[in-house]
Amino acid sequence: MPDFENFPDDDEIALLQYIEEFTAHYQRDWDDAPENQDVRPLGIEFMNNVLSAAKALDVHDFDGWRLPNMEAAYDEINQFKLFTKSYVIRAQVKRARAGKAFSVMLDTPTKERIHSLINGIRSLLEKADLEERKRNSLLAKLNTFAADVDRNRTRFDNAMAFIVDAADTAKKVGESLNPVSELIKRISELIGHAKDLEGEVKLPPPIERKRIEGPKEKVEPTFGRARDEDLPF
Numbered sequence: 320m321p322d323f324e325n326f327p328d329d330d331e332i333a334l335l336q337y338i339e340e341f342t343a344h345y346q347r348d349w350d351d352a353p354e355n356q357d358v359r360p361l362g363i364e365f366m367n368n369v370l371s372a373a374k375a376l377d378v379h380d381f382d383g384w385r386l387p388n389m390e391a392a393y394d395e396i397n398q399f400k401l402f403t404k405s406y407v408i409r410a411q412v413k414r415a416r417a418g419k420a421f422s423v424m425l426d427t428p429t430k431e432r433i434h435s436l437i438n439g440i441r442s443l444l445e446k447a448d449l450e451e452r453k454r455n456s457l458l459a460k461l462n463t464f465a466a467d468v469d470r471n472r473t474r475f476d477n478a479m480a481f482i483v484d485a486a487d488t489a490k491k492v493g494e495s496l497n498p499v500s501e502l503i504k505r506i507s508e509l510i511g512h513a514k515d516l517e518g519e520v521k522l523p524p525p526i527e528r529k530r531i532e533g534p535k536e537k538v539e540p541t542f543g544r545a546r547d548e549d550l551p552f
Contacts, residue, residue, distance in 0.1 A: 320387045330376040337372040362396035422472040423514045437465050443499050
């Protein structure tokens, strides 16, 4: 079972991790089941695990699903597995696009200019009249941002973490850190210009539940495990 003590703060990421673990657990149980065992309870357990996690994490994409009775279990389980797989893919695509929306690709000249400004900020912080704890905190955030500048895409969160902390410190310390504020402004302008050149990144629409129509004619179910459509993902 998932480690419920150490799950991500982001509810959607947490649910994706839980689904991955629930699916692996379902697969293991299905593989270990005897040849003629009724595997419907395994599928219902999988559904219950996913639905419980989604409800606890306040993810509403699964709100329309209910646990099936045994008679309708095969069809409902198969539809639920397809929907869950679709949810995972859509969520991953959305997160990938969100990552682009909150990051920027910098060309080499821009990276070099930003690193030059970062070095200037670092030098000023090392000489500034600051508490050692605050100086170390600012330098650590600055170094994290500097490492991000060298990535394929530079994330905004680490940049903002430094900028906000540095701006707050400059406000408290006064004029001695004004040069730092000016260098930060120039970095922000460079990043903003690079983001403008990328244009708008559109996020995908919310995931909608799409039910798959079952067979038109009534089919008598067989309750053994030898049903291709009942295989886990």
